[in-house]
Each structure stands twice: as structure tokens, then as C-alpha cells.
Amino acid sequence: MTTSKLFLFFLYLAFTSVSQAAIIPFFNQSDWENTLSNPVLIEQDFLGASTSFSANSLDNNIGVLSVTLNGGVGDPGQTGLTGKGFFQSEVDSSGTDALSIDISFDATYGFALTGLQNDSLSNKSSLALDEIAISIGLDYWVLSEEMKQNTSNIPFLGFVSDELIDSFSFFHAGLVRQVNKESEEFFLEGLIIAKSTVSVDEPSVILLLMTGLLFPVVVRNVKVLKRLEC
Numbered sequence: 001m002t003t004s005k006l007f008l009f010f011l012y013l014a015f016t017s018v019s020q021a022a023i024i025p026f027f028n029q030s031d032w033e034n035t036l037s038n039p040v041l042i043e044q045d046f047l048g049a050s051t052s053f054s055a056n057s058l059d060n061n062i063g064v065l066s067v068t069l070n071g072g073v074g075d076p077g078q079t080g081l082t083g084k085g086f087f088q089s090e091v092d093s094s095g096t097d098a099l100s101i102d103i104s105f106d107a108t109y110g111f112a113l114t115g116l117q118n119d120s121l122s123n124k125s126s127l128a129l130d131e132i133a134i135s136i137g138l139d140y141w142v143l144s145e146e147m148k149q150n151t152s153n154i155p156f157l158g159f160v161s162d163e164l165i166d167s168f169s170f171f172h173a174g175l176v177r178q179v180n181k182e183s184e185e186f187f188l189e190g191l192i193i194a195k196s197t198v199s200v201d202e203p204s205v206i207l208l209l210m211t212g213l214l215f216p217v218v219v220r221n222v223k224v225l226k227r228l229e230c
Helices: 003-018 029-035 121-126 202-229
Strands: 023-026 036-045 060-062 065-071 087-092 099-116 132-136 139-142 154-172 183-188 190-198
Touching: 023 029, 029 036, 029 099, 029 154, 036 099, 099 183, 154 183
Parallel strands: 087 154
Antiparallel strands: 023 154, 036 190, 060 065, 065 099, 087 099, 087 183, 099 154, 099 190, 132 139, 132 154
């Protein structure tokens, strides 16, 4: 086996053992769309009659989406359609009220939330972003830590992944850090699924950084094998 092939082999082993999906959040829709390759956007609105899902209920259908409630036995809140064009839910971290929401869809490289706001149309800007977190796989984001401007609602929040994803979750930020309150209600105006092939620049940057970090280890292993070949 040549030195160059050995290098690639060790690099492959290193990456397959430590790498995971790179997921990038976007607060600008144009930037989100431009990161994807020729996206076909499927927009799911929340029009329809008022509905309310039960605690611990699985696979509640809303168009192309499937909604699962994890917990909420003490208080599932109003989780479902408002009848006024919104999906309403809450996240809760305490006792029997503890509640998180899983939203599933066909696998894609990108999706986006639109009109994430407080559950009062007359006061939509009072959403407590420090209490709401979103997880995709093993990654999560506390919304107050991700916002770059002084605001308490989010008109657009998109994600792009270098691997296919088919779900995300809303959960209470109190599960990962200290917060003052234990529950937060919210409205969501819509959700966009991007059917496309992915074209993300950041993972390639990560690849270069990892290559730089792993290069000394790989070179050392190559030298060891060369000695064994001799």
C-alpha cells in the first residue's frame, strides 16, 4: 500500500469515527435558499378548523407534517391548530407538565419555520426566546442565544444540513441551562420544506480544519506502517 493511499485510508477512518452532520441555522430566507441547490419549496400553512392534540399522542397529521407530543399529562396546553392560521403549542420542563414537541416530514436537506411568535396575536413580540430550544439529532439551539438582533419573535428561522434530516423538536431550554420560568407557549405561522440537493460551504471548511488537526496523527501512523513494511 503506497504512502498516499495509507494517508487517505487513515483519514477516512478518522472522519467516519468523529464526524457528524453539519447543521447551519439561518435567519435570512435568501441566504437559506442560496445555500441550497435549486430548492423546490413546499410550504405548509396552518389553516383549518381548531384542533387540540392529546398528551403523549403520536403522529398527529397536519398536511405534510406529523406532530408528536412527548409528555404533557399534567398540562398538554393548547397544542394543535388555532383555527386562525397558526399552529399553537408550548414547551414545559416541570413534573407531569413536562412537554416537548417532535415534528416529522419527508427527509430533506433543509427546512424553515416562519412567524414564530408569542401565543397572543395582539402581543406577538413577547415570546420568551430564552425558554425555547430546538433540537435536530444531537444538535440543539437555545433561541435567545442564536438571535443576532434585539427581538423577541422570529419571522424566519431556517436550517440546512449536509445530511438528510426528517424531524426536529421543540423543547424547554430549562433542560439544558438555568432559566427563570418553566413553560412557554408559542404560535407558528408556517413551515417550509426544501426539496433539493445540498450545496453547503461550511462543511468543507470544517473538513479542512479537521484535516489540519488530524494531519500529524495520520503522518505518525504512516511512518509506523512504513517501518513495518521495511
